[in-house]
Amino acid sequence: MLTQKVKFTLGQDESLVSDSTHNQYVEVDIYERLPVPFGLVRFGVAPDHPEVKNVINTFTQTAKHSRCSFYGNVNVGKDVSIDELQQAYHAVVLSYGAEGNRSIGVPGEGLAGVYSAKDFVGWYNGLPNCRELSPDLSCETAVILGQGNVALDVARILLSPIDSLKKTDITQPALEALAQSQVRRVLIVGRRGPMQIACTIKELREMVNLPGTRPEMVATDFEGVAEALKDVPRPRKRLTELMLKTALEKPGEKEQERRNKASRIWGFRFFRSPIEVLADPNHNKIAGIRLAVNKLEGSGEGAQAVLTGEEEDVPCGLVVSSIGYKSLSIDPSVPFDSRKAIVPNIMGRVQQAAGLYCSGWLKTGPTGVIATTMNNSFDTARSLMEDMDSGTLDLSAAKPGSQSISALLEKRGVKPVTFSDWEKIDNVEMMRGEASGKPREKLLKVEEMLQDFSVNAGH
Amino acid sequence: MATSAAVRSSMGLTLRLSRVIPDCSTCSLYRLRSCVNSAANLQRTGSADSFRTINRHLQTSIGLYHSEEGSSNAEDPEDVVNVVYIDRSGQRIPVKAKVGDNVLYLAHKHGIELEGACEASLACSTCHVYVNAAHFDKLPEPEEREDDMLDMAAMLQENSRLGCQIILTPELDGIELTLPKVTRNFYVDGHVPKPH
Numbered sequence: 246m247l248t249q250k251v252k253f254t255l256g257q258d259e260s261l262v263s264d265s266t267h268n269q270y271v272e273v274d275i276y277e278r279l280p281v282p283f284g285l286v287r288f289g290v291a292p293d294h295p296e297v298k299n300v301i302n303t304f305t306q307t308a309k310h311s312r313c314s315f316y317g318n319v320n321v322g323k324d325v326s327i328d329e330l331q332q333a334y335h336a337v338v339l340s341y342g343a344e345g346n347r348s349i350g351v352p353g354e355g356l357a358g359v360y361s362a363k364d365f366v367g368w369y370n371g372l373p374n375c376r377e378l379s380p381d382l383s384c385e386t387a388v389i390l391g392q393g394n395v396a397l398d399v400a401r402i403l404l405s406p407i408d409s410l411k412k413t414d415i416t417q418p419a420l421e422a423l424a425q426s427q428v429r430r431v432l433i434v435g436r437r438g439p440m441q442i443a444c445t446i447k448e449l450r451e452m453v454n455l456p457g458t459r460p461e462m463v464a465t466d467f468e469g470v471a472e473a474l475k476d477v478p479r480p481r482k483r484l485t486e487l488m489l490k491t492a493l494e495k496p497g498e499k500e501q502e503r504r505n506k507a508s509r510i511w512g513f514r515f516f517r518s519p520i521e522v523l524a525d526p527n528h529n530k531i532a533g534i535r536l537a538v539n540k541l542e543g544s545g546e547g548a549q550a551v552l553t554g555e556e557e558d559v560p561c562g563l564v565v566s567s568i569g570y571k572s573l574s575i576d577p578s579v580p581f582d583s584r585k586a587i588v589p590n591i592m593g594r595v596q597q598a599a600g601l602y603c604s605g606w607l608k609t610g611p612t613g614v615i616a617t618t619m620n621n622s623f624d625t626a627r628s629l630m631e632d633m634d635s636g637t638l639d640l641s642a643a644k645p646g647s648q649s650i651s652a653l654l655e656k657r658g659v660k661p662v663t664f665s666d667w668e669k670i671d672n673v674e675m676m677r678g679e680a681s682g683k684p685r686e687k688l689l690k691v692e693e694m695l696q697d698f699s700v701n702a703g704h
Numbered sequence: 705m706a707t708s709a710a711v712r713s714s715m716g717l718t719l720r721l722s723r724v725i726p727d728c729s730t731c732s733l734y735r736l737r738s739c740v741n742s743a744a745n746l747q748r749t750g751s752a753d754s755f756r757t758i759n760r761h762l763q764t765s766i767g768l769y770h771s772e773e774g775s776s777n778a779e780d781p782e783d784v785v786n787v788v789y790i791d792r793s794g795q796r797i798p799v800k801a802k803v804g805d806n807v808l809y810l811a812h813k814h815g816i817e818l819e820g821a822c823e824a825s826l827a828c829s830t831c832h833v834y835v836n837a838a839h840f841d842k843l844p845e846p847e848e849r850e851d852d853m854l855d856m857a858a859m860l861q862e863n864s865r866l867g868c869q870i871i872l873t874p875e876l877d878g879i880e881l882t883l884p885k886v887t888r889n890f891y892v893d894g895h896v897p898k899p900h
Contacts, residue, residue, distance in 0.1 A: 296825035303821060447852045480855035614856055615821050616830045620887045627887070 272312045274334070274647050276325075279373070280317045280662040280694040281670060282308065284342060288372045291398040292413035293405065295684065300615060308664050314647060316654075317662035318695065324659045325650060327576040331600055333649045335640055336629055338602040339579065339588060339595070340622070343570035343611035349390065353522030354566075357381065358531035362395050362567035369402055369419035371687035376418075381530070382426035384562020388534055390519055391567030392435040393443040399565050400431045401451055404458050404509045414678065414685045428563065430461075430510040436518045436550040438541055439470050439488055440477075445614075446484045452511055453491050459504035461512035462492035473544065488513075516540065517557065518550065522564060533560040570611035585610060593625030600638065602629055662695070669698035785872040789816045790882040807833070807870040807881060818883060824868035826850060829857035831867035836880035843870060858886045 281287065283301055290297045308315050319325065321341075330337050346363040348354060358381055367375030387403060389396045402410070407424050415423075435442060453460065471489055474482055492513075496504060517536040525532035538555035541548045572588075574581040580596060582589045587610055588603045595601040604625035605618050613621070632638040654661060670688060677686035688694050789797045789811060799814050808831045811818040819830035826849045835843065840863045846854070850869050854860060867881065 294827065296822050296827035299823040299825060299827070300821040302823065303819075445852075446855055447849075450852065479860065483851070483855060615828050616819075616832075616857065616886075619819065619821065619830060620858070624887045 270312075272646065273314075274650075275308070275313065275315045276319045276321050276330075277315065277317045278320045278341075280691060281667055282315060282317060282664070288367060288370045289395075290370075291366075291402060292369065292415035293401070293409065295413070297615070315662075315664040315667065316647070316650075317667060318691075319654065319659060319661050322575045324657060325653055327578055327601075329653060330650065333645050333647075334600075335644050336600050336602060336632075336638060338593075338604055338625060338629070339575065339607055340604045341572075341575060341607055343572040343586070343606045345571040345573045345586075346566070347569045347571050349519055349522075349566050349568065351519050351521050353524060353531070356522050356524055356531045357529060358384075358562055359522055359564045359566065362389070362391065362399055362565050363570060365399055365565050366395065369415050369423075371416045371689050373689060373691050376689050380422070381563065382422055382428050385427060386430045386432065386559070386561040387428050387563035387565065388559060388561045389431060389433045389565045389567055391443075391569070392433050392513065393567060393569075394445060394448045396433050396565075396567035397444045397448040397452060399567060400433055400511055401448075401455060403428050403431050404455060404511055406457050409456075412682055414683055414687060416687055416689060417681075418689075429508065432512055432514050432559065432561075434514045434517050434519075434536065436516070436539055437548055438515050439467055439492075439513070440473060440481070440485060440544070441541075441546065441548055442484070442488070442513070444484075446480070446487060449484060449487055453487065455511070457507055458509040458511055459507035460491050461510045463512075463514065464493060466513070466515040467492055477545075514559075516550065518552075520556065523558065531562060531564060533558050534564055535559075570606070572607045572611065593621075593628045594632070660695070666698075670694055673698055782874065785874065785877050785879075787872070787876075788878075788880045789814070789818075790880060791816060792883045792885050792887070801872055803872055803874060805872045806868065807831075807872070808868040810872075811867065811881075816883070818867055820868055826853055826866070826869070829853045829866065832857040832860075832864060832884055832886075833867045833870075834861055834882040834884060835863050835865050835870075836882075837863065839876055839879040840865075842873075842875050857884075859884045 275282075277284075283304060286298055286301055286304070307313060321327065321330065327337065344363075346361040353359070360378065360380055364375050364378055365380060366372075368378040368380065382403075389399055402415075402423070403426070405423075407420070410420055410423060452458075467489060470485060474485055477485070514536075516539040518539055519534055520537045521535040522531055523533040523535055524530070536557045536559060538553050538557060539550040540553050542551050543549055571586045573586075574583070579601065580589050580598060581587075588607055589596045590603050590608055593602050593604055593608055595603055602625050604622040606613070608625065609621055629638070633640065651661070671685075674685040674687055678684055680686075783802050785801045785803055785805070787799045787801050787807070787810065789799060791797060797814065797816060799810065801810050806824070808818060808820045808824060812820070818833070821830045822828040824831075832854070843865065846865065846869065850866050853866060854864055857864060864884075870876075870881075872879075
């Protein structure tokens with residue numbers, strides 16, 4: 246009997262579980278630090294993108310397979326070690342994603358009013374350790390560093406009409422804070438130019454069509470862009486054309502009217518790198534951000550930003566840094582490349598570590614949408630199955646699997662949350678949401694999630 | 705007011721737990737946003753209506769699910785559409801389908817490894833397929849939202865479409881849909897897993 250452990254974030258090796266005609270009889274146990282599953286699908290995908298979250302149904306089917314077990318509320322690295330897992334299982338797959346973030350690396354970064362996008366998104370999505378972020382939304386202008394989809398999510402949530410947010414699974418505290426928000430202008434800043442922007446067209450279109458807002462761009466940022474579009478692949482071309490249209494084209498009458506009535510503004514600023522966050526001398530918080538002006542060397546995806554020596558100060562009261570997530574090392578025994586912030590691997594097989602695999606962002610770095618990460622995980626699963634078939638993975642001895650791990654956890658006073666426990670939490674959240682017309686009202690504290698929600702538990 | 709709302713809520717939970725109210729997440733109508741009894745609608749009706757609605761829902765969903773699936777004893781030959789899926793290892797899998805079938809759910813029915821993460825709501829690109837030249841132009845133009853999602857698919861080609869947006873018509877008889885080789889590995893023995 247083969248048993249293995251997968252740490253469940255978004256990537257999941259469901260093909261291992263569902264492949265019932267494979268020679269070996271595979272059992273998969275999933276260990277997750279939080280009591281609730283699904284990782285970024287629950288805590289990263291924006292509240293106003295519920296269709297993206299449909300993939301939860303696929304994950305749920307997998308988790309409920311007879312040979313798959315979920316153990317939430319287990320902190321691998323603290324409650325149980327990788328070494329202990331490797332002793333209990335034939336194979337261990339590390340799939341714990343990228344929970345750290347890249348720091349900006351400039352003076353003033355620690356001032357009140359500067360947040361990482363990871364924390365800001367965690368705050369509005371109910372990640373327990375971001376509950377007390379309490380971002381100050383009393384300023385008029387917010388600057389977002391970075392121009393990927395996460396940056397656009399943050400901009401959109403900051404500027405969306407409250408009436409549309411009210412019907413989503415955004416947390417109640419975030420909804421209340423946004424209802425009082427004074428933020429009216431959001432600048433989304435990138436080091437390079439329009440042709441290097443990292444977001445995708447769906448998110449850009451959502452900003453262009455966001456009710457109550459109008460775009461504010463710098464026309465000179467787009468010099469030479471239209472001419473460079475001729476031989477560019479379709480996705481980049483369509484994205485750039487939409488940006489050009491929004492930035493440069495004179496709008497039709499109806500659109501002009503809509504823009505005139507708009508009370509909120511958003512815009513891209515290109516060729517700008519942060520060099521310092523400026524403090525308000527009277528209060529210990531941010532007053533603005535100093536940006537270096539860049540020019541581009543080279544073109545296309547490989548173009549480099551080079552300093553010109555010019556600088557620019559932008560007054561603002563909120564900075565959200567959205568320059569990338571970063572994986573952390575889980576255990577010193579696991580090889581870790583701290584430069585790339587991934588676990589070194591070939592096709593998901595961890596180098597110099599028999600029986601150890603990795604998938605998802607931990608394997609390739611923190612970029613990619615669901616399709617990318619899904620295929621990445623399927624690749625790891627296939628490497629694992631190849632190793633089972635070829636004998637590279639030693640299956641000759643039976644392994645105790647969850648029996649021994651559960652005993653260890655019990656001795657250490659750790660109580661795992663099962664998938665059916667999660668289903669009770671799920672029901673409680675959905676019921677609470679019904680009262681206010683939301684798909685769910687998320688529980689925000691781990692202690693709340695660990696409550697006994699059985700029907701006859703006296704509620 | 706508050707009391708009756710609380711009673712309705714707790715009745716709802718009891719009915720769901722004892723499975724009188726079906727689990728919507730597994731129904732294709734709900735997934736395709738075609739369900740008339742979705743939560744949003746149920747909320748707007750009063751408590752008495754909820755009970756009538758539940759019964760109607762049970763009949764409607766089961767009835768329509770069968771016809772959407774397409775029964776294998778499809779009586780009308782003019783209704784038959786022949787489809788060939790070419791899977792990621794190059795294997796040709798011929799399928800007899802019906803007019804109105806959805807290419808993604810048809811693939812699932814026949815164990816073809818085409819993922820549909822967002823369940824046909826144009827929020828992902830996991831059902832990306834290549835359409836053979838002879839039939840590509842017979843498909844209606846993709847809407848902008850489909851093009852936006854296609855832009856994110858790996859190995860995009862001129863003849864790329866999202867499987868969940870292709871509904872079979874008589875003139876698509878003989879259509880061939882190739883699954884892109886988006887992973888760097890396939891099964892060693894050419895085995896294809898059943899989708900879940």
